[in-house]
Amino acid sequence: MRSMSALPEHGIPAERVLEELRAMRGADLPTHGGRLFAYVYDPGLPGLDELAAAAHALSAHVNGLDPTAFPSLLAMENDLVGAAVQVLGGDEHTVGSVTGGGTESLILAVKAARDAHPEIAAPRLVMPVTAHAALAKAAAYLRIALDTIPVDPHTLRVDPAAVAAAITPDTVLVACSAPSYAHGLIDPVEPIAAAAAAAGVRCHVDACFGGWTLPYLRRLGEPIPPFDLSVPGVTSISVDLHKYAYTPKGVSVLLHRTEALRAPQYFGYADWPGYTMVNPVISSTRSGGPIAAAWATLRHIGDDGYLALAERTRDATRAIAGAVEKIEDLAVVPRESTVVAFMSTGVDLFVLADELAARGWHTQPQFRHGEIPPSMHLTVTAAVAPRVAEFEADLAEAVAAARAHGPVQLPDGILDLLASAGVDQLAGALGLGSGGALPERMAVVNTLLNVVDPAVRERLLVAFLSLLQRPSPRP
Numbered sequence: 001m002r003s004m005s006a007l008p009e010h011g012i013p014a015e016r017v018l019e020e021l022r023a024m025r026g027a028d029l030p031t032h033g034g035r036l037f038a039y040v041y042d043p044g045l046p047g048l049d050e051l052a053a054a055a056h057a058l059s060a061h062v063n064g065l066d067p068t069a070f071p072s073l074l075a076m077e078n079d080l081v082g083a084a085v086q087v088l089g090g091d092e093h094t095v096g097s098v099t100g101g102g103t104e105s106l107i108l109a110v111k112a113a114r115d116a117h118p119e120i121a122a123p124r125l126v127m128p129v130t131a132h133a134a135l136a137k138a139a140a141y142l143r144i145a146l147d148t149i150p151v152d153p154h155t156l157r158v159d160p161a162a163v164a165a166a167i168t169p170d171t172v173l174v175a176c177s178a179p180s181y182a183h184g185l186i187d188p189v190e191p192i193a194a195a196a197a198a199a200g201v202r203c204h205v206d207a208c209f210g211g212w213t214l215p216y217l218r219r220l221g222e223p224i225p226p227f228d229l230s231v232p233g234v235t236s237i238s239v240d241l242h243k244y245a246y247t248p249k250g251v252s253v254l255l256h257r258t259e260a261l262r263a264p265q266y267f268g269y270a271d272w273p274g275y276t277m278v279n280p281v282i283s284s285t286r287s288g289g290p291i292a293a294a295w296a297t298l299r300h301i302g303d304d305g306y307l308a309l310a311e312r313t314r315d316a317t318r319a320i321a322g323a324v325e326k327i328e329d330l331a332v333v334p335r336e337s338t339v340v341a342f343m344s345t346g347v348d349l350f351v352l353a354d355e356l357a358a359r360g361w362h363t364q365p366q367f368r369h370g371e372i373p374p375s376m377h378l379t380v381t382a383a384v385a386p387r388v389a390e391f392e393a394d395l396a397e398a399v400a401a402a403r404a405h406g407p408v409q410l411p412d413g414i415l416d417l418l419a420s421a422g423v424d425q426l427a428g429a430l431g432l433g434s435g436g437a438l439p440e441r442m443a444v445v446n447t448l449l450n451v452v453d454p455a456v457r458e459r460l461l462v463a464f465l466s467l468l469q470r471p472s473p474r475p
């Protein structure tokens, strides 16, 4: 994409700036319409975007830094937290915070757990290896050692006894998922939380993905095991409103069972000549825009609206899983939430992802991890429902094309290049342009990333992103 000066010599009229922006947005994957099975959550409700945008605009310049200056924001945050308490099994003791996203909620849950134990010099976090990468990020940021517990590579389940056995006197937090992002499976929260409680350790449930669907799916009769604050031993839980509450990006909620558990999450500082800074979350100045947009979205959709959306999403998830099941060589992970994940015993998944993309369906390939095979991830939202028949036909075609194509052959010498060359050279050999151009077909790149170890994968992708993130040249 051509870059433009964000600081032209002479300012540009508003209407033209918007035209430019619309033109740039044309290069993005589609955020609406149920063809992108990751990153975006589309309820397919007419008028909702307009409402959220109007609410966002009304509060965009309100600053969450000081809720006493902007009581509207305090009220809306308390309303959002109250809604999460209602949905996630809280009671009159439950408190919480609105954060900017799932990662921030998780960092804060880990920080609160760490700072509750200043006497522990080398704190540790125990979690199944399937827990979200954001928890590893929290551990890295906060200098907490990570004990990841392997899962059975066939069932993808963690043994709660193995989680319990990993808890040591240095463990400040046990975390688990409801459900996991990668495969959409719900960890055995009850025995994990019981083990944590028995050891006197906090237990966080990462329901960032599923916190706004699982309770509704249960009301629809799906067999959802207990996972929320109703489970003894669960001390905190997170839910992203910018996922299945279908709000614009930038809103998650972190709940704690009691105010005492939340206390170490806060940061207060008066030891300077300026204002006393008191922050519940990582950011200090925060826009009221996302919070107002979320508040408007929840009030507009309502409990009955979310139930109806969950029903549509469940039906779409079932139908998509059914379409995948019909294909020989593809094996669907048992469906417990709104994710359809599948492995392959024949057709090359990375080629299949390209073939689907060529037909306008954007899926998320996931790499091998230890004995866990590579898989395809599809986040299914309500907007997918009217597209199922179309998807099924295109999937069959894409599988046939992928079979005809056969598995990816890595270019000769690429693994040697990997060992010796810089990322620029490697990127060149793989057809990754500077300036953000990805090749039409990603199967070769994905195959390479799939065969290397996670540490190499990290190094390559960090370096590649760093290549992309360069300032636009001076006009």
Ligand SMILES: *Cc1c(COP(=O)(O)O)cnc(C)c1O
Pocket: 101, 102, 103, 104, 106, 132, 134, 177, 179, 180, 181, 206, 207, 208, 209, 210, 240, 252
């Ligand atoms: C999305 C997600 C996160 C991270 O949330 P962000 O909003 O992307 O920061 C954490 N955990 C789970 C299970 C998720 O699905």
